[in-house]
Amino acid sequence: MNSLYPLKCKPIFKDKIWGGQKIKTNLNMDFGDLPNCGEVWVISGVKGNESVVKNGFLKENELNELVEVYMSDLVGEKVFDKFGNEFPLLIKFIDANDWLSVQVHPDDALATKRRIGQGKTEMWFTLEADESTQLISGFNRKMDKETYLKHLDNNTLKEILNYEDVKKGDVFYIPAGRVHALGPGMLLTEIQQTSDTTYRIYDWDRLDEQGITRKLHTQEALDAIDFEKHDSYRTHYSSEINQTNEIVSCDKFTINLVYFDRAIHKDLITLDSFIIYIGVEGSTILIWDEGEIKIDVGESVIVPALISQIELVPKTTSKLLEVFCNVN
Numbered sequence: 001m002n003s004l005y006p007l008k009c010k011p012i013f014k015d016k017i018w019g020g021q022k023i024k025t026n027l028n029m030d031f032g033d034l035p036n037c038g039e040v041w042v043i044s045g046v047k048g049n050e051s052v053v054k055n056g057f058l059k060e061n062e063l064n065e066l067v068e069v070y071m072s073d074l075v076g077e078k079v080f081d082k083f084g085n086e087f088p089l090l091i092k093f094i095d096a097n098d099w100l101s102v103q104v105h106p107d108d109a110l111a112t113k114r115r116i117g118q119g120k121t122e123m124w125f126t127l128e129a130d131e132s133t134q135l136i137s138g139f140n141r142k143m144d145k146e147t148y149l150k151h152l153d154n155n156t157l158k159e160i161l162n163y164e165d166v167k168k169g170d171v172f173y174i175p176a177g178r179v180h181a182l183g184p185g186m187l188l189t190e191i192q193q194t195s196d197t198t199y200r201i202y203d204w205d206r207l208d209e210q211g212i213t214r215k216l217h218t219q220e221a222l223d224a225i226d227f228e229k230h231d232s233y234r235t236h237y238s239s240e241i242n243q244t245n246e247i248v249s250c251d252k253f254t255i256n257l258v259y260f261d262r263a264i265h266k267d268l269i270t271l272d273s274f275i276i277y278i279g280v281e282g283s284t285i286l287i288w289d290e291g292e293i294k295i296d297v298g299e300s301v302i303v304p305a306l307i308s309q310i311e312l313v314p315k316t317t318s319k320l321l322e323v324f325c326n327v328n
Helices: 063-070 077-083 108-113 145-153 218-222
Strands: 012-014 039-043 089-096 102-104 122-129 134-139 161-165 171-174 180-182 186-193 199-202 243-249 253-260 264-267 275-281 283-288 291-296 300-303 309-314 318-325
Touching (some): 134 171, 145 218, 186 275, 275 283
Antiparallel strands (some): 102 180, 122 186, 253 318, 275 318, 283 291
């Protein structure tokens, strides 16, 4: 019988009004006849956008179907008990060639109340950033619904948003409820819960190719927004070489940075979760007891939960993001 192995999936390309060409030129992914590509979903269990495996004997199988067949062997016992046949994390690369809409996502409680699946907490890791690139995360002062709506009605929302300068390697954790937007000149990877629910609250007064403004979700967003002002919106982390450096650990996921120039052995036997490795710098060979697989920048690999030992061998000095699911 064939056994589970590290899985690569076919990319799902998304044409966006704010997208550019870097997914093709910088990540070497051909998005065909699309005029641009704002997002590529490299691992997805989102209904209607399920990833399809592209390597090994499971090639052409949908990811959620494999979760149904292999259950805890693929995702881990606690993960399967909680999420069933839906793969619980979504991995994207995003090329922001213009401002994305200012938006917010619901948390799990609000998503459950509205019967729309999971909430959407996410994290951004910046691969590249042009000079003077900025993003929006949160408010620059304490807000309330009344004041927020007044600024929205007066078209002065930009005055109350918190802007952050961005450079390569910067990380921003965006918990559900935090108002946010990516600015032009960024290429990044986004790790998030499996959800495609976005409430758009401001879109820079832009028109689409038909000369129409995109729909806003003013009322839907109100109950989702965290109106507090936070002390810091930037995520600080260590990047010691030949170490696994924790970046973010929350009740949804843990994300580590593996920065290394020599082989690293990983004992995964007690984890009880799949692991996703995302290439963000250099090139790596992932070795398990039955084979090996290469991870370049822009590639993601799912290591099934039943694989207990792996070795990561860098071909050059490399950086991987290591992602796994947390279940209470």
